[in-house]
Amino acid sequence: MKxxxxxxxxxxxxxxxxxxxxxxxxxxxxxxxxxxxxxxxLEKRIQNIDGIESASVSLNNGLLTANLKQDNQLTLxxxxxxxxxxxxxxxxxxxxxxxxxxxxxxxxLVLETxxxxxxxxxxxxxxxxxxxxKMKGPFTxxxxxxxxxxxxxxxxxxxxxxxxx
Amino acid sequence: MYLLNSMSxxxxxxxxxxxxxxxxAGLSLASVYISHAQGGHGPVFTLATPTLGQGELSxxxxxxxxxxxSSAWMLRQNWHYGLTEDIQLNVSVPTxxxxxxxxxxxxxxxxxxxYGDLEVSGLFRFYKTYPDVGQRFESSLxxxxxxxxxxxxxxIHVGPxxxxxxxxxxxxxxxxxxxxxxxxYYSEQHNDRLGDIAYIxxxxxxxxxMFQHDYPKxxxxxxxxxxTEWVGDNERDGLELRNTGGTKSLLxxxxxxxxxxxxxxxxxxxxxxxxxxxxxxxxxxxxNFVLSYWF
Numbered sequence: 011m012k013x014x015x016x017x018x019x020x021x022x023x024x025x026x027x028x029x030x031x032x033x034x035x036x037x038x039x040x041x042x043x044x045x046x047x048x049x050x051x052l053e054k055r056i057q058n059i060d061g062i063e064s065a066s067v068s069l070n071n072g073l074l075t076a077n078l079k080q081d082n083q084l085t086l087x088x089x090x091x092x093x094x095x096x097x098x099x100x101x102x103x104x105x106x107x108x109x110x111x112x113x114x115x116x117x118x119l120v121l122e123t124x125x126x127x128x129x130x131x132x133x134x135x136x137x138x139x140x141x142x143x144k145m146k147g148p149f150t151x152x153x154x155x156x157x158x159x160x161x162x163x164x165x166x167x168x169x170x171x172x173x174x175x
Numbered sequence: 176m177y178l179l180n181s182m183s184x185x186x187x188x189x190x191x192x193x194x195x196x197x198x199x200a201g202l203s204l205a206s207v208y209i210s211h212a213q214g215g216h217g218p219v220f221t222l223a224t225p226t227l228g229q230g231e232l233s234x235x236x237x238x239x240x241x242x243x244x245s246s247a248w249m250l251r252q253n254w255h256y257g258l259t260e261d262i263q264l265n266v267s268v269p270t271x272x273x274x275x276x277x278x279x280x281x282x283x284x285x286x287x288x289x290y291g292d293l294e295v296s297g298l299f300r301f302y303k304t305y306p307d308v309g310q311r312f313e314s315s316l317x318x319x320x321x322x323x324x325x326x327x328x329x330x331i332h333v334g335p336x337x338x339x340x341x342x343x344x345x346x347x348x349x350x351x352x353x354x355x356x357x358x359x360y361y362s363e364q365h366n367d368r369l370g371d372i373a374y375i376x377x378x379x380x381x382x383x384x385m386f387q388h389d390y391p392k393x394x395x396x397x398x399x400x401x402x403t404e405w406v407g408d409n410e411r412d413g414l415e416l417r418n419t420g421g422t423k424s425l426l427x428x429x430x431x432x433x434x435x436x437x438x439x440x441x442x443x444x445x446x447x448x449x450x451x452x453x454x455x456x457x458x459x460x461x462x463n464f465v466l467s468y469w470f
Contacts, residue, residue: 040308041305041306041307041309042309042311043308043309044309044310044311044346044347045346045394045433046390046391046393046434047233047433047436047469049391050390050391050435050436050469051227051231051469052228055228067390068390069309069348069390069394070348070389071308071389072307072308094260095228095229095230095259095260096229096231096260097225097227097228097257097260098305099305
């Protein structure tokens, strides 16, 4: 009985964290940013977004690096929109994201974050996708994403870890 | 020897004024302490395309001088606000320090009002494309309305004016180039009217490799700027005045330094061509220093 109560209590504590998997790091390539005030404006805009732990900008590499708080509800689209509002173009991004993986109606693997953002998983090696589909539970993946489509953002996988980061 | 002393005294005077103006500008900036981001990060005299990001605010304190017979000095406070990433609103307020009777007719800095005019403007970036990291091709439209801060200029009643300009160009981490042109129409005031101004501008810029350090290190670039103006004849009591109006081209260097949210730029233009109606004093130079802050 004691064990049941203990399991129930642990389960209740774990409940709020289910589905809270999220975007953890974004390395966003930015086109069109040419000067120090441009970098300053973008860095400040990103740092002011709720859920951002830290942000830095490299002018020479055209790269925005954002580390996100563990409990953030941010989406990659939110960060890309902020880049466009600064007057620049958000191109490809390398991201680390945690979420749950499901297979959609067409059989494609989709990773969904706690914020409801969906990433359509792609891999050079089909075997990697097969392996993921056989496993259960949350995953933390890194990958490269370019543009969003109606059903989600395509994410080309680089690494896959079972469980949350 | 006398000539040398005289030149040295004049130089000292100019340096003293610059010091005074920059100090005043710095103090006026220090009194403002709202804090948020990006605006005047282009050339000093010529049209340029960049607009602020959405919701961003910047301020320029500008010290300007021109000499036509004698020297005129003024301060300008320019506020810029990004309504969207493609629409920037600007207010430019002049504060004359040393006036002259017959100031040169022209837009001393093309992105702001003419000598003595308070100007409100909108800069609309209507075309943009981003070929690569740090690169932009873009085109912008500048529309503005001005009211004079004085009743008369060169003995002529000054009326409100309307201005429109268009500029296109390229910006990158190494090279910059913008070309544009515009027209300023002066309305009639007490049967007088200042001559309209048509102008074209061109600028090329370069950031040497030694200044291509990454943010947040200082960022310097140099420009060569040129302005050509066609100024119409002034009218008094409905009659066109002789010895007013004409064409002039000016050319000169400028430099822009950026460090985080601060910018410092300065430049000087010298006349390289002039064709004035009748007999007129020619403009000797245009001098401009700008201290910018991005909130």
